[in-house]
Amino acid sequence: MVDKDRTWHKSKYGFDVDEVNRKDSFCQHALDNPSEILIVEDAQLDKKFIDNPFTKGDNAIRFYAGAPLVTKKGYVLGTLCVVDTKPRKLTDIQKRALYILSKKAMDYLNSRKLILLQNNNIELNALKLKKLTDLAPCIIYQLQIAKNGEMKFDFLSKGINSSLPNFDSELIKKSPKLIFDFIHPDDLPYVKQSIKESSKHLTEWNIAYRVKISENKTEWHLGRALPEKTKKGTVIWYGTIQNITSLIEYEKTMEQIMFDISHVLRKPVANLLGLTNLIENEKFSELNFKEYVGYIKIVSDELDNFIKKLNQTYRQKNKKIAGFNRNFPKAGSKKKNN
CATH class of the missing domain: 1.10.287 (Helix Hairpins)
Known part of the structure; x- marks a missing residue:
């Protein structure tokens, strides 16, 4: 890679120098004609390199061949090159091979750039999404339920801190079943049964239940989720839990x-x-x-x-309070048959 003052050897084999001054670099001469391979069969016979320090002493460079690395917009970043301490000539097949390798190297760099840009976009979007979920007036979560019933939160928004203020959110991430300790004992069997049925039949989970906030305070929560089963048999729940006490x-x-x-x-x-x-x-x-x-x-x-x-x-x-569809089933209530 060539910049204003230096040439970096980003990837090398059989050459221990990491960087050189641009004025001493062979690669700088390949930038003038990006459509052709620069070939120096014997540097000691070429006027451009007679005084080059890399053509002097032991292991002096005699042969050089460099294929320019050109972006889609026509910018030359550097070269893919080979050097030797002996004079050489390249056959047409060898020239073609060096050209193909330079294109492959450029394809890799372009792909790498695209991946980095996509990763940056993903991280930025994830950060934006996290800010939105943290400000949402409810709990937003992604929950894994294994075949053996073990649970694990992949994501849990900060809404848990306001919904259950006396509970450690980090602890509940590690042990999701601890949230059952807050559910009213009269509603707990119905909540557990509804979770089991939704996981088994992959039906929408939608139930209202009471939560013990303190010894003398009880609130109503509405749990909703859409379960999906993975190829490994794990059920992933994408859902929300909302405080509907005022409702x-x-x-x-x-x-x-x-x-x-x-x-x-x-x-x-x-x-x-x-x-x-x-x-x-x-x-x-x-x-x-x-x-x-x-x-x-x-x-x-x-x-x-x-x-x-x-x-x-x-x-x-x-029937239309705050945009809610209030036909949610409450824990312990029986469905009415038409």
Whole structure:
């Protein structure tokens, strides 16, 4: 390889010098004509090399042949060359062989450059992906489950630290089954069974379960994953675990609101409607009394219709909370048959 001041011998055999000054280099002369092999049959007879220090003394270079290493854009990086201490001549076959070897060397350098660029891109993309997963408000993971049931996390995002603040994330990476210690004992059998079935049938894992955060605090987590089996029989899980406590609490609140609307508010309205019907059926001499009763009925009907619409609106919103499909199965719950 030739630069402004030096020539480096990056790969060599039978030549112990690592680098030389460019002015003393044979290779620099090959750069002038990158389409041809530079051949010096006897350096001591060539005016360009008579005063070259490498043509003097013991083991002096007498023969040189160098094929330029040219990039796709036409830049010459250096040469693939052979030297000898005796004058020589190359046959056409030998010239062709040296040219082919130079092309092979250049192909290797181009491939090596491409691999390095791809590795840099992979590392950069991996770093970007890690930053994204670390900021995600959930646990993102890749989990291996062997045939014997042994588990190993290939990847575990920093979301584990916020989801299970009292647990060592490094420890859980080494021993994934320790996460079972946090699952509510009433839900644990269902969670383990769901994992077993998903691994066996390669079906989507989707279950909500309770987690013990502290002695007096329990939260709801939603686990989701897509399992894939490798040729070796190991099942790889690509999944997430999300804290849905606020969603569950919101759901309960909505259910209470709907109950209040259906039972608490509608009851007095129904009574009011019943009274107006009784009054309407009675015989009164005052003409304008029925007029007032009519007004009461109209208002009662409007109030009743409003409550029905409000109830319907709440039910619709309750199905679409924060973009979640809330038809996830909860640990311990039985599936409803249509």
